[in-house]
Amino acid sequence: MTVPTAAIQALRDVVGEQWVKSTSVELETFATDGLPTHNSRPGAVVIPGSRDEVVSVLRLLDHFDVPFVARGAGTGLSGGALAGSDAVMVVLTRLNRILEIDPVNRRAVVEPGVVNTKLSEVTDHVGLSYAPDPSSQTVCTIGGNVAENAGGPHCLKYGVTSNHILEVEVALPNGDLVTLGSPGGESWGPDLVGLFVGSEGMFGIATQITVRLTPTPAIARTLLADFSSLRTAGEAVTQVISAGILPAALEMMDQNSVAVVEESIYSAGYPTDAAAVLIVELDGMDKDSVESEAAQAEAILRRAGARAVKSATDPTQRARLWQGRKKTFGALGRIAPDLVVQDAVVPRSALPDILERIAEIAAEFDLPVCNVFHAGDGNLHPNLSFSRSEPGVLHRVKEAATAIMHACIDAGGTITGEHGVGADKIHLMPLVFDAETISLMRELRRAFDPAEQANPGKVLPLHVCRDAAEADASQ
């Protein structure tokens, strides 16, 4: 199946010649997202420049019966923003205007293509920021964050994307515009904003988003604690959280991650002989209270077995402590050409056991693994390094990733905390949801998209759905 030539021509008429890509070279750019294990070239790419153009594009695709996939910066890590040759990719990076900053009500109105950090840069002078901070925040878009319900290190204290979205204007797959939520965040009906955020582009395209802004903390203190075993580091996480301290961030890096970072240009001065390091950040408006919480956290970390705890308050020192964490993925490029960033969640108290289990699985499949993740949330990111030129390696990577997911589910967790299901984890959905629930999710999707044209083939394994099963039985 391909996209009809007439449809592509009609798209050109709507957005202009240069904003429709259809040659194979042009399309190759859009054939992967941040996850290298999935690859699919779209039938065509259209890059509308305004909400009205998005609406016209969707009407047109509806008319031609062509499915579509919305995409922001393409930094997603679940193969979610990939389109097949029968589908058109709608890229939203040109819708990048910040429409309104409203400091009194602590909110901003943005178009979906606004880059995450750009918003905080603009609101910084009024003492406010947009809190969700995925690692890709310097390039990823807020529209993509909404689709995936993106998280980030500081979501431990400030909440994930879903906690920061008040109102969304959505272009439905047939081109109709609908506004969910209200400017103040109260709902006109059931919580469709909560449902839309994280729906992975399967309900429509967000064309305008009202976000909540958060007062920027006046002071922050960052601690770096190093441990001689993964287990004690994992236990320390639980002890900090259950002591009633709510750090802004609580991140863990294991020895492999530390080694990779320290050998790279991003070296942050982490002790390379440590089995794990924890980065704990405390923040607030008042210096004394932040200092007091930091002292308390430091005491807990030492009691829990930390060999040493470093502390930094000035921005340069803090940036250095964070640098290694934020640049780990870049540094990992040094050890192998390809990397799969995995994403799973376990109850915090299960961290010590699950980290050992992940190491066993990696050894079993003979793949280097390093863990760099949001420990305070129990949100794991085991990263598997490999070289795709090695025969059969992709299969081994997939098997290892699946084994890790099984282990996390067995520990009471789930298959994704912030990267989404996309194409990558669709086969794992039946492990966490029964057929009734997946069928109901499909019906929910149909309430927005009856023809199932928005991002088809993602998230929901349709073969397990109730009506599919019934249809098979009746044949």
Next chain:
Amino acid sequence: MIARQIGSLLGDHTLVGEDSDGTPRVAPRTDDACSIVLSKAAKEGWRVRVQGTGSWNTTDAPADLALSTSNLTGVTEVSPADLVASVRAGTPWEELRLSLLDHEAWIPLDPPGAARSVGSVVATGTAGPLRSGFGTLRDQILGLTFVTGDGRIIRAGGKVVKNVAGYDIAKLLAGSFGAFGVITSVNFRLRTVPRADQTLFAAGDRDALIRAARAILGSGETPAALELISPRAGGADEWTLALRLRGSEPAVAAQTTVAADVAAPAILRRAELKSASGFWKQLCAGATGGETTLRMGALPSALESTLDLLAHHLDEKCDDWITVSVTTGSVRWTGNATPDHIRLFRGMCAQQEVPIILERAPWRIRSEVGHFGAYRGRVDTIVESIRGAFDPAQVLLVPLSAGQ
């Protein structure tokens, strides 16, 4: 007749008699029993009203069968290390609160009303003053189990603090007044109880107190609660501004000083912990003082005009029970008003982009006005379509919008 059919399906022990209006009442003990009742209702075309303790919405919907959550009780799991608790829907909110306190854990939510069940709080999505600092109900829920109108048992979300597997059905269920299913159990995200708890009061003119509250917010603070309270609701001669700070002792001490400075000329007075606790409890309980309770969602900067509109349409004598979360712009009112008045007021507010939610009222008002309304654009089509998916036989008697 219906009672006999239910008795033969589940055993007579699940039938707990009749409501005062003669409606047979069933109180299933398990999710499966709940599923059996609802799938039978869907087949037979019965209309079912779901009820908890009956302390919030009146149990007067004209149903063929009342389904009570009174046998679905108990805090089934509290994990202080993971800060997660699971509780069955019929459990009294107060019981949950006390049981968490044993573990020094806390859900930062102070729902309006008294003697409510967990299911009622979640189904109606009612948050109290603490929404200022900690968000609303949706922000405290990790997952829930519910039974659809035709008896499917659905487990949405989970027990972990971050979860983006599949669509967020738990958020859809929270605050949808039971239109999509009967909630049977809920997993909550917990916090450890903050050590310090300081309440400060100022009294005076409504708009002067709003200005003081804005000055507090302008200093960058996000208080646990920042509530403007009408004379009736505060049991005072004037309006009250109640500021509640929760956190570590040094943080609360610092916030207290800053707030007192920036609130001037309003004078903030510290309250003793015991009297403050009593005040907040009484304030929450007061939300059922009138026949009807409404919630308005204004922008914080538009509070004065929203309150003027409220006074003009529903509170002509300016002596009603009103509380306002200045941080979020959420206004709660309880009193007596005719359906026509509420509809007119809702229309006026809709023109200002202010949604009004009918949180509680007798059936004659609920059914005429609807919990929600003034939907914009195609939202009503989407909601009806979702409803059709969750409750195809229209078993659940919930007037989501006007005239249902």
